[in-house]
Amino acid sequence: MGKAARDQSVRDRIKAQREEERRRERLRRIVTIVAAAVVTFGVIGAGWWFAAQGSKPEESTGALAPISVAADGSVVMARPGVNKPVLEVYEDFQCPACRALEETSGSTIKNLATEGKAKVVYHPITIFPEDMNKGVTRGNSLRAGAAARCIPGGAPWSRFHDQLFRKQPAENTPGFSLEDLVAWGRDAGVTDPGFERCVTGQEKAQAHLAASARVLDQAKLKGTPTLKLDGKEVDNEVAFRPAELRQEVVDAAK
Amino acid sequence: MLVTSEKPTSVGTRRAISALPWVTTVSRLVLAGVLIAAGWQKIGTPVLSVQAVEAYELLPESLAKVVGYGLPILEIVVGVLLVVGLLTRVAGMISMLLMLAFVIGIASAWARGLRIDCGCFGGGGQLKAGAEPDYLLTILRDAGLFALGVVVAWFPPGRLALDSALGLTPGREVYDAEGDEEEPHVKENR
Numbered sequence: 248m249g250k251a252a253r254d255q256s257v258r259d260r261i262k263a264q265r266e267e268e269r270r271r272e273r274l275r276r277i278v279t280i281v282a283a284a285v286v287t288f289g290v291i292g293a294g295w296w297f298a299a300q301g302s303k304p305e306e307s308t309g310a311l312a313p314i315s316v317a318a319d320g321s322v323v324m325a326r327p328g329v330n331k332p333v334l335e336v337y338e339d340f341q342c343p344a345c346r347a348l349e350e351t352s353g354s355t356i357k358n359l360a361t362e363g364k365a366k367v368v369y370h371p372i373t374i375f376p377e378d379m380n381k382g383v384t385r386g387n388s389l390r391a392g393a394a395a396r397c398i399p400g401g402a403p404w405s406r407f408h409d410q411l412f413r414k415q416p417a418e419n420t421p422g423f424s425l426e427d428l429v430a431w432g433r434d435a436g437v438t439d440p441g442f443e444r445c446v447t448g449q450e451k452a453q454a455h456l457a458a459s460a461r462v463l464d465q466a467k468l469k470g471t472p473t474l475k476l477d478g479k480e481v482d483n484e485v486a487f488r489p490a491e492l493r494q495e496v497v498d499a500a501k
Numbered sequence: 502m503l504v505t506s507e508k509p510t511s512v513g514t515r516r517a518i519s520a521l522p523w524v525t526t527v528s529r530l531v532l533a534g535v536l537i538a539a540g541w542q543k544i545g546t547p548v549l550s551v552q553a554v555e556a557y558e559l560l561p562e563s564l565a566k567v568v569g570y571g572l573p574i575l576e577i578v579v580g581v582l583l584v585v586g587l588l589t590r591v592a593g594m595i596s597m598l599l600m601l602a603f604v605i606g607i608a609s610a611w612a613r614g615l616r617i618d619c620g621c622f623g624g625g626g627q628l629k630a631g632a633e634p635d636y637l638l639t640i641l642r643d644a645g646l647f648a649l650g651v652v653v654a655w656f657p658p659g660r661l662a663l664d665s666a667l668g669l670t671p672g673r674e675v676y677d678a679e680g681d682e683e684e685p686h687v688k689e690n691r
Contacts, residue, residue: 272668275668276668276669279667279668279669280588280669283587283588284588287578287582287588290574290578291571291574291575291578294544294573294574294577294578295570295571295574298544298547298570298573298574299547299570301547302546302547302548343552343555343556343625343626344549344552344625344626347548347549347551347552347625348548350548351548379616380616417558483545483546483549483623484545484546487545487546487547487548487549488545488546
């Protein structure tokens with residue numbers, strides 16, 4: 248074998264060795280990358296599941312604690328003799344985040360009252376200013392809020408309340424028409440013959456605005472929705488997680 | 502990769518090149534910090550995060566739900582990947598796409614005259630009473646973050662990156678594309 252040939256074979260061997268090394272290295276990289284990607288997707292999936300679980304609404308029992316309208320226009324839902332803890336709900340029928348709270352924790356709030364674990368006080372208010380969306384948003388909110396005040400409590404009030412959130416219009420389109428409001432009231436079980444006139448005449452509009460101004464001033468709200476437990480604001484992280492909200496209310500009763 | 506000597510050499514270009522890995526590292530960390538903060542503040546209230554997405558009126562309800570639930574955890578995970586420097590380039594590209602999507606979303610909300618809060622760091626997309634949306638500032642911020650994403654996706658992961666430790670970036674050939682590993686070195690002995 249000539250020197251050239253020997254050199255050539257050595258070179259070939261080195262080349263093959265290098266090739267092999269490179270292949271192994273490549274495989275190792277691929278395995279590592281795939282493993283990292285799988286773990287990443289796993290964590291994303293777990294986080295997703297966790298988020299979805301945490302905001303799953305409770306089953307509504309269907310039964311409701313007695314509902315009455317207090318002198319200041321707020322609506323109290325509590326079993327007789329249950330005076331604490333007090334869970335206050337500040338909401339605007341036109342506010343999308345309030346609808347989200349209703350959908351998420353609304354059943355929990357009702358259940359807590361039904362079980363006698365809390366005295367629930369609703370403060371339906373109008374929070375939107377006149378200059379927003381040329382007054383459309385405020386108009387929607389005001390019609391709905393005034394109509395709700397035409398119902399003197401009871402289960403119909405709660406059903407009407409729920410229906411308003413279910414039918415909430417977009418913030419920039421006129422909705423909550425007076426005819427609809429009357430019809431929804433009837434569907435909710437309002438039998439008072441004066442209800443229609445009260446809604447179409449917007450008889451409670453002034454009272455609603457006055458109450459809104461007073462509540463906004465007194466409660467020092469940062470926005471709606473706001474939940475307060477015995478006067479202390481409940482964090483959104485709790486308010487929008489039914490299980491945690493329940494726990495917090497139960498703890499406050501101790 | 503260049504060996505960075507303890508004393509930086511006086512040659513300007515060399516110094517610039519040796520600083521590059523730190524530039525990517527800092528870009529990674531800044532981008533990661535913002536992503537993690539944004540994701541963390543949203544993940545506790547996915548319902549509000551869905552609301553914020555819906556406030557843009559760009560996606561149908563079902564898709565808004567997917568984004569609302571998925572985005573916070575995606576932001577956190579991508580942020581963590583950027584911090585540790587794992588799958589850095591992919592993470593950089595995802596951040597780029599996210600920032601691009603945010604810029605488009607905010608610009609379109611602005612163009613349509615919507616008055617919303619961007620919902621970037623939590624909240625349901627509703628402006629507080631009396632607050633004015635600051636679209637321009639938000640767009641500029643996200644454009645800056647987009648640029649950081651480009652840096653991270655374009656250049657090697659830089660210092661303090663798991664990718665390098667695990668040998669996921671072939672040391673010498675950092676500027677080579679993945680595919681063309683076959684040709685180099687072969688003729689070097691001649």
